[in-house]
Amino acid sequence: MLELLGLDAEAEAVYRLMLVNHHWGVAELARRLSFREPTVRAALERLADLRLLHRSRADADLRPVDPKVGLRDLLSKQESELQRKKRDFDRCEAALTSLLGEYSDLYTGSVQRYAEQLIGIDAVQERIQELAASATTECLTFNPGGAQSEASLNASKPLDRDVIARGVRMRTVYLDSVRNDAVTNDYAVWLTELGGEVGTVPSLPLRMLLIDREIALVPVDPENTRKGAVQLTGPGPVAGLVALFDRVWAAAVPLGTGPERDERGLTRQEQELLRLLSSGLTDAAAGKQLGLSLRTVRRMMADLMERLEARSRFEAGLRAGQRGWL
Template sequence: MDSRAEAVYREMLEGTPGGVAELATRAGTTEPEVREALDRLVGLGLLTPSREAAGGLRAVSLEAGLEHLLRRQEEELAKRHHALVAGKAAAARAIAEYSALHPDADRQGNERLLGLDAIQARLEVLTRRLSEECLSIIPGRAQSAASLEASRSLDEQALNRKVRMRAVYQESSRNDPATFEYAQWTTERGGEVRTTPVLPGRLLVFDRTTALVPIDPDNSRLGALCTTSPGIVATIVALFEQTWEAAVPLGAVRSRDPEDGIDQTERELLKLLGSGMTDEAASKRLGVSARTVRRQMSALMERLQAASRFEAGLKAAQRGWL
């Protein structure tokens, strides 16, 4: 019941004679609004036909009116409860039917999610169920605008529930404004973010019971594997913790080792190229362009006073950089 209907009801309780015009004056409103309020009060059972005035209305006593309203609310709550129970039962049946018919799920708790839409749908469910912790490794220099937008509302809901969120980004993501801004946004709301030059494949772990990893690390659009297998999840969690320990907080600046004169990114670059990787392959692992790799390697060769990359590798090894 809104304030206008309440005012009309109070005036009717007073029992002062008069019609719609008088009610409008006393209630401080207009005649059309009074008529609307009267209809609403009749619908609520607070006004009934008068036994004295033909076609007139009388107000039900306040005690009887409140009792009537409470009874109506109880009936509505009962209906909602029955509807909720029926909805849960229907959802349970639908889930059971889906599990029985879905060809990509197996008895070991593994399911293939094919395509970005399927992944996003599962992420929405898993994020809403989060109660304690979410772990993620996010390789690549830049995240797409669509990916960031899809993640923001889900992450915000989890952070508002005080879920601990830990994420490791690639060091090169600091150079992408949108990705770096999102990482800062996460930390400002209580999340923890670290960065490291080289990362394993993308992964997500929910409450240490469910993990998502891409089917093809080189093409996340193909889909993901969702697993609740304890052995697989435990291995993925261990990989995350190892990566987390080697990373530095988002706000920290990596400095060169005062003894070695080399920072972690340069050390990783030397290792990658020393293992036989091409500039293009190394750039992909570091999340930078091949041009950046060549520029960084050129600077290292100059510092090492090496005429070739082979000589640079030998001198780096001699200095203990590798």
């Protein structure tokens, strides 16, 4: 309990017992505390060093100092030591601040910064407008999250119109789930009539904007895009994101095209749902990834189970594997 004052557990126990009876010697203290005698002697030496024991003039016995005096004195010493350390820390902090101020210009001049964090949705939207206005060749976008709100799509139209009018190629990837949303489909038709390109895939890894294959904007937290975004300009990270976009775009289906089914009769969305569920995701998590409601996911899964002639999810997984659906 009193370790901060320099007292270990053995010394504290000996001191407490001596306050009750200071006439007990080493042997009696050891017996009462179930300590070995060398342990008691070491504790007595420690207490003497801390000036919690003193020798009386009348005899040679060690007597405990009144704790109101002895412990208060130890506390004062600790306080003085903390104040000394605080002064040392303040001097160190001042020296560090001076050093950083002296060399920061040299450091930032020799190392190019490739990332900038934008805090909050307002800062992100403002930066998107700035980047779109500065685009000269391409605007590439991943838009996960399912159907877009009519207000959001209408708000983006003036910017989209301006970008395409300047001859900038605009390609946007949505989730397949937006095919069931009239508002998003109407917007896609409007965009393609202007010269934009829209495709869909079953799932997307994250929300992303790429400008001229040189600047990338990605969310700080993919689960909550309102927290802000990070703007990347480093050649390495941006090249990796561009390659990701190109790969996803190659697999995207134009929004005006009907959903394709493979030779097993599965749509890409159904294939992705089976993959997500088999990897351990819950219905809700898989639905979020696909931009589908929980009700829709369960309806799709019920349909798949019926086609597989399975009575349980476990049996459906086995049959899907046997048929090569996974």
